[in-house]
Amino acid sequence: MSLSEWLRASKRTVVLTGAGMSTESGLPDFRSAKTGLWQHKNPERLASTHALQYHRDDFIAFYQYRIRTLRECEPHTGHHILARWEERGLIDSVITQNVDGFHQQAGSRHVIELHGSLRTVRCARCDQSYESDAYLTDTFYCSCGGFLRPSVVLFGEALPADAVEQAWRAAQQAELFIVLGSSLQVSPANQLPLIAKRNGAKLIIVNMEPTELDEWADLVIQNRKIGDVLAEADQEM
Ligand code: APR
Secondary structure, three states, X not given: OOXXXXXXXXXXXXXXXXXXXXXXXXXXXXXXXXXOHHHHOOHHHHOEHHHHHHOHHHHHHHHHHHHHHHHHXXXXXHHHHHHHXXXXXXXXXXXXXXXXXXXXXXXXXXXXXXXXXXXXXXXXXXXXXEEHXXXXXXXXXXXXXXXXXXXXXXXXXXXXXXXXXXXXXXXXXXXXXXXXXXXXXXXXXXXXXXXXXXXXXXXXXEEOOOXXXXXXXXXXXXOOOHHHHHXXXXXXX
């Protein structure tokens, strides 16, 4: 069966997206062989609680780069197709590892952000939230004097409990679970496809390169851009 056939047959479809969902918007992913961010940078030195504490300048420069890049990019057709499919009742929710906010910007309403959001920064002392543009005007401190850090989950931090609870429930109840653009190397997000599978869901993995969980999938679509795969399926719906 094709993606569109599985989608039509399913009464409860959940989508899990990773950084590969946003590369066609111009945002680099993390582990693509040539262009992934972690091919040339050390995540521990940049996107971790350790970096926040002991490599503050590198940490700030890295997130200034990511926030600036984010502001220059926007959702692509694939994000809009997912939003339209939600509107038509074809998908229930999107669980995302991405922090770009592109699903919401494209109109998706039920979005579960497992790794937080780069749209805002928040005070490490009083938790006050600000637009992340603050980093682009070198504003790094809250009015209370606390340091402003991006509202993303850093390596070494726990995921937001409410997002985890919603994502686990969605995966357990899914009839069809579609992964779009994730290497599935980061836990606990990479447990979700197996939870869905264990609860009787069909699993589709759409990813340019092989992933850790391909052997569990009912359908693997590799070496194709997500935007093209979604546009083709949308034509068939
Ligand atoms: N179409 C299809 N697949 C794509 C495309 C595309 N246009 N672009 C990239 N990919 C694939 C790559 O082949 C890669 O395997 O998307 C995958 C993205 O994997 P990662 O870069 O590992 O991103 P992700 O799985 O989201 O990483 C999880 O790691 O660094 C942390 O917090 C960060 O949320 C991130 C987490």
